[in-house]
Amino acid sequence: MKKIVKFDPFYPLRNEFEKSFFDFFNPVLRTKEGYIEPAVDVVEQDENIVVKAQVPGIPKENIVIEVNGDQLTIKGEHRQEKEEKKENFYRQEIQYGSFYRIIDLPSEVEKNNAAASLKNGVLEVTLKKSKVASPKKIEIK
DSSP states (O other): OOOOOOOOTTHHHHHHHHHHHHHHHOOSEEEETTEEEEOEEEEEOSSEEEEEEEOTTOOGGGEEEEEETTEEEEEEEEOOSOOOTTOOOSOOOOOOEEEEEEEEOSSOEEEEEEEEEEETTEEEEEEEEOTTTSOOOOOOO
């Protein structure tokens, strides 16, 4: 026997609102088009660009960082520690799987002068700005 469901014209709007609400309060790993995207901060300093990404519970061995021109790519995998075939999950909210994030940088950087560190689930990548990309002041005569 099928259950009769009352028509709700606001369902699409409510569904989008609930998704936005969840994304706001759970910014660590956002799901977009089936991929996990770590939340990032990009800060431009005088000589550097600093990118911070939230990657909680992911060891540094599972993270790959690449620089190409004015883009930074962070890739990795969040693996489940052990899989229990006997377990019946009542709720499973921890997301596992591959992730990547391509970040457009505000300027070109020197690929050879990059440093990265991972502390308390926050990946910090410091990139030195390229001399070519540095703005040149022009004096008005």
